[in-house]
Amino acid sequence: MSERTIAAVALVLAWVVFTGVLVRRRPGVAEVHEDGGILVVHASQTGFATELASRTADVIHAGGLGVDLRGMDALTPAMLERASRVLFIVSTTGEGDAPDVASLFRERVMRAPLALQGTRYGILALGDRDYVDFCAFGRDLDQWLHAGGAAPLFDRVDVDNGDEGALRHWQHHVAHLAGATAMEDWSRPAYRRWRLAERRLLNPGSVGGRCYHVALVPEDERDLAWEAGDIVEIGPRRARGDDTVLPHREYSIASLPADGALHLVVRQMRAEDGTLGFGSGWLTMHALVGDPVDVRVRRNAGFHAPADDRPVLLIGNGTGIAGLRALLKARLARGHLRNWVIYGERHAAVDRLHVDELERWHAAGDIERLDLVWSRETRGARYVQDRLRIAADGLRRFMDEGASIYVCGSLAGMAPGVDGVLRDVLGDAAVSELAAAGRYRRDVY
Incomplete structure (x- = not known):
């Protein structure tokens, strides 16, 4: 067996062990199969899919059925193959990508069809028509389930930017499935x-x-x-x-x-x-x-700061300073000072979006390392992804020390550029493992 094959097997085994950890269950898998209950799976980038999955589970529970609610990062092939009915609530991020928490599932499990002839499913796909790859992950998931022999309970429901009509349509399907048709229509919680x-x-x-x-x-x-x-x-x-x-x-x-x-x-x-x-x-x-x-x-739990004092690498550009600033404030309030910030804008003299604050924190020792990148003033490392590549040795050391990575800012250019550098330096498998373990988190738009 080649070294590459051994490494691949080890990664798959590690992923199987990892996905045994439950995010939330109500009640257990065995009960779901005994009472004809439903498995509800969510994959969220900003927390909205998770919220809708919880509401979906509430409708099923109100109908008297068992429900097993879990994130896609806690879903294994065996669970799917045993399930008779599955509802997926999934978002799309980036250029048609799966949410970070689902990236490992997509790479490891969706690479080939499973034997799902006994499974029936429904999909609520969240997206935004302003992007070319509208609901791409939901569509890919639909095609993959169909290729494995699974049969749809109803047509996929695509949601454009939280459209309430589409969400009511989904609720109607779920309520009919659970026998809870007397429930009031969903609406977004009031402003x-x-x-x-x-x-x-x-x-x-x-x-x-x-x-x-x-x-x-x-x-x-x-x-x-x-x-x-x-x-x-x-x-x-x-x-x-x-x-x-x-x-x-x-x-x-x-x-x-x-x-x-x-x-x-x-x-x-x-x-x-x-x-x-x-x-x-x-x-x-x-x-x-x-x-x-x-x-x-x-609530967007997928972008919350770690509770412990592990090192944290925060990368962003432009208005992405907003998310990084809040995370830094949370870290400093807890006395967690192992913070490395890489932030980019255009000109040092005028594009100082809270940069003075970053520099004060750095001078006080609250930020361990601060890399500022000014794209209109540099010939070489013009963007944050370029600076990250130059700092590859420091990146490896930081990750070896258990660091988490947070990326906030532009979806066009910055986020895929940073992701590409991370994969070049750390390896595709390692980055996917980091995302699945919650050590690589993004708030990009």
Whole structure:
């Protein structure tokens, strides 16, 4: 047996052992098969698929059936082959990629069909039609299940940017399946009323889009409750006094509840005709300081900081500083100082999106290593992925010490570039293992 084959076998065995860890179960697998219950599997990048999976499990439970709820990182081929009915709630990230928690399943299990002739399934695929590969992972999963002989319980339900009509359609299917048809329709939890407390231009003179620090305060102080890494949903308006319902927009939170306000870093986005985007237009121009803002905070456990004091590598660019800033604040509040930050923007003099804060933390020893990359001022390592490649030896040492990696920022260029460097330096299998173990986490857009 070749060394490559031995290594591959070892990786598969390690993955099988790892996927024996349950994320959440209600009740166990044996009970599900005994009472005709349903296996519910979720794969989420920002936490929304996990939330919907929990709601789906509640509907099944209300119908009197057993339900086994688990993340795709805790799903094994044997579980699928034993299951008679499976519901998948999965999102798509990047350029049609599976969420990070599902990357190992896709690479190891979805490489070839399983024998699933006795399995019936349903898929709720989450995506955004603004991206070319709309719901790509959900579609790939559908084709893979079909190739293994599994039969659909109903047509795949594709959801565009949280569309409530599509979610109600899914709920109807699930309720009918579970015999719980009397349940009220789902709707997103209601927005809470907050107010715009501060808006400050962060990059005057930049050649890029105007970028603002935005601070929101709740009318009810009990709403100051979230963890670093969570997501905020904003209900935008066209202008003051215009109550037209517009699609919600999501932003990485840049602060902690202890700061007394929810901070955002918002770049003005413009369409080809020059009109401002819904969310950025509302937050950076239309709403005035003191105006009400519709806010909903959504838990995103997949981007929370580690509870222990392990080393952490934080990589980002542009408005990705928001998510990195919150994670750093959480780390510093716990006294965890083994932080390496690689952050990039255009010009050092004007594109300082909270960079002064990073430099103060570094000078105080709260950040162990700080690499700032200015793309318009450097001939060689112009981008964060270039700086990461140059620091390959330091990256290997950091990972050998048990570090976790967090990436926040641009989906175009930065995120795939960083991923490519990680795979070149650490190896494809190692990066997939890191993602499955929660040591490689991304909030990219």
